[in-house]
Amino acid sequence: MSKLLASVALAVSVLASSTTFAAEKTVTLAVKNMYCADCPFIVRKSLEAVPGVSKAVVSYKDKTAVVTYDDTRADVATLTRATTEAGYPSAPRS
Numbered sequence: 001m002s003k004l005l006a007s008v009a010l011a012v013s014v015l016a017s018s019t020t021f022a023a024e025k026t027v028t029l030a031v032k033n034m035y036c037a038d039c040p041f042i043v044r045k046s047l048e049a050v051p052g053v054s055k056a057v058v059s060y061k062d063k064t065a066v067v068t069y070d071d072t073r074a075d076v077a078t079l080t081r082a083t084t085e086a087g088y089p090s091a092p093r094s
Helices: 001-019 039-048 076-085
Strands: 024-033 052-058 063-072 089-090
Touching: 001 052, 039 052, 039 063, 039 076, 063 076, 076 089
Parallel strands: none
Antiparallel strands: 024 063, 024 089, 052 063
Protein backbone atom coordinates (compact mmCIF):
# COMPACT_ATOMS: atom_id res chain seq x y z
CA MET A 1 0.00 0.00 0.00
CA SER A 2 2.82 2.42 0.81
CA LYS A 3 4.39 1.77 -2.62
CA LEU A 4 1.10 2.74 -4.25
CA LEU A 5 0.90 5.94 -2.23
CA ALA A 6 4.50 6.76 -3.03
CA SER A 7 3.84 6.23 -6.74
CA VAL A 8 0.76 8.43 -6.65
CA ALA A 9 2.64 11.13 -4.74
CA LEU A 10 5.46 11.04 -7.27
CA ALA A 11 3.06 11.27 -10.22
CA VAL A 12 1.25 14.22 -8.67
CA SER A 13 4.48 16.05 -7.93
CA VAL A 14 5.75 15.54 -11.50
CA LEU A 15 2.51 16.86 -12.96
CA ALA A 16 2.48 19.81 -10.58
CA SER A 17 6.11 20.67 -11.26
CA SER A 18 5.54 21.03 -15.02
CA THR A 19 3.21 23.95 -14.36
CA THR A 20 5.72 25.47 -11.97
CA PHE A 21 8.18 25.93 -14.82
CA ALA A 22 5.68 27.92 -16.85
CA ALA A 23 6.67 31.55 -17.00
CA GLU A 24 4.94 34.63 -18.21
CA LYS A 25 7.22 36.53 -20.55
CA THR A 26 6.99 39.86 -22.31
CA VAL A 27 8.54 40.71 -25.66
CA THR A 28 8.50 43.90 -27.71
CA LEU A 29 8.10 43.34 -31.43
CA ALA A 30 8.99 45.89 -34.11
CA VAL A 31 6.06 45.76 -36.55
CA LYS A 32 6.25 46.77 -40.22
CA ASN A 33 3.50 47.90 -42.60
CA MET A 34 1.39 49.81 -40.06
CA TYR A 35 0.26 52.81 -42.09
CA CYS A 36 -3.23 53.58 -40.80
CA ALA A 37 -5.18 53.78 -37.56
CA ASP A 38 -6.83 50.36 -38.14
CA CYS A 39 -3.52 48.49 -38.43
CA PRO A 40 -2.85 48.21 -34.66
CA PHE A 41 -6.28 46.64 -34.18
CA ILE A 42 -5.51 43.93 -36.76
CA VAL A 43 -2.05 43.29 -35.28
CA ARG A 44 -3.48 43.06 -31.75
CA LYS A 45 -6.20 40.64 -32.82
CA SER A 46 -3.69 38.43 -34.66
CA LEU A 47 -1.53 38.24 -31.52
CA GLU A 48 -4.45 37.65 -29.15
CA ALA A 49 -5.48 34.68 -31.32
CA VAL A 50 -2.23 32.89 -30.43
CA PRO A 51 -2.80 30.39 -27.59
CA GLY A 52 -0.91 31.53 -24.50
CA VAL A 53 -1.03 35.27 -25.23
CA SER A 54 -2.54 37.09 -22.27
CA LYS A 55 -2.00 40.67 -23.43
CA ALA A 56 -0.99 42.55 -26.56
CA VAL A 57 -0.55 46.33 -26.64
CA VAL A 58 0.14 47.73 -30.10
CA SER A 59 1.44 51.24 -30.76
CA TYR A 60 0.84 52.79 -34.18
CA LYS A 61 3.13 55.70 -33.30
CA ASP A 62 6.07 53.51 -32.20
CA LYS A 63 5.32 50.68 -34.68
CA THR A 64 5.62 48.15 -31.85
CA ALA A 65 3.66 45.43 -30.13
CA VAL A 66 4.33 44.57 -26.50
CA VAL A 67 3.15 41.00 -25.96
CA THR A 68 2.78 39.11 -22.69
CA TYR A 69 2.56 35.36 -23.13
CA ASP A 70 2.94 31.99 -21.42
CA ASP A 71 6.24 30.57 -22.68
CA THR A 72 4.98 26.99 -22.37
CA ARG A 73 2.22 27.70 -24.91
CA ALA A 74 3.79 30.24 -27.26
CA ASP A 75 7.16 31.53 -28.36
CA VAL A 76 8.53 34.52 -30.24
CA ALA A 77 8.54 32.64 -33.56
CA THR A 78 4.82 31.92 -33.19
CA LEU A 79 4.09 35.56 -32.37
CA THR A 80 6.03 36.91 -35.35
CA ARG A 81 4.40 34.32 -37.63
CA ALA A 82 0.95 35.49 -36.48
CA THR A 83 1.63 39.14 -37.33
CA THR A 84 3.34 38.25 -40.61
CA GLU A 85 0.39 36.11 -41.70
CA ALA A 86 -1.88 39.08 -40.94
CA GLY A 87 0.24 41.22 -43.29
CA TYR A 88 2.45 42.89 -40.69
CA PRO A 89 5.93 41.33 -40.54
CA SER A 90 7.53 41.68 -37.13
CA ALA A 91 10.73 40.84 -35.29
CA PRO A 92 11.90 41.15 -31.70
CA ARG A 93 13.02 44.69 -31.02
CA SER A 94 16.64 44.93 -29.97
